[in-house]
Amino acid sequence: MLAATFLQNHDIAVTPLRVELVEMLQQANRPISYDEFLSKIKANKSTIYRNLDILLSKNLIIKSEIEHKSFYELSDHAKAYFVCEACHKMEEIEIPNLPGKSVKSAVIKGICEKCS
Incomplete structure (x- = not known):
């Protein structure tokens, strides 16, 4: 879906910056750090x-914090990640089942097989 249409469908005013943010999120195959947005926009x-906060307030993106850094991605489904504390590789994993809880995102830290 075009970024402008995506914004319009969620009652968010279309601006060039918002279109650029949504396009980056749509094209990403992993969470994007705030620093990456800053370096490309x-x-x-x-x-x-402010614009990321608008998308967050509408529950259109998920914000995860890892090692005091913010990462963002579209919230098309609940997400969980394993983050290696040695090489910092992020790997999407199956979301933990927590009865009675609505999980939006989860981060599990440890050491991957390559680094152990």
Whole structure:
């Protein structure tokens, strides 16, 4: 779906910055760090944060924090990741089943097979 249509369908005003943010998220095959947005988008930090917050408030993206860094991705389904504390590789894993809980995202840390 086109980024502009995506924004319109969720009652969010279409701006060039928002289109660029959504396009980056749609094309990513992994969570995107705030630093990656900042390096690829010509806007100041607070403007990027404000626009990510709009997407978060509408539950269109998921924010995960790993090692004090924020990562963002589209919230098309609940997500869980294993993060290696040695090489920092992120691997999507099956979401844990927690009866009576609605899980949006989960991060499990440890050491991967390659680093152990």
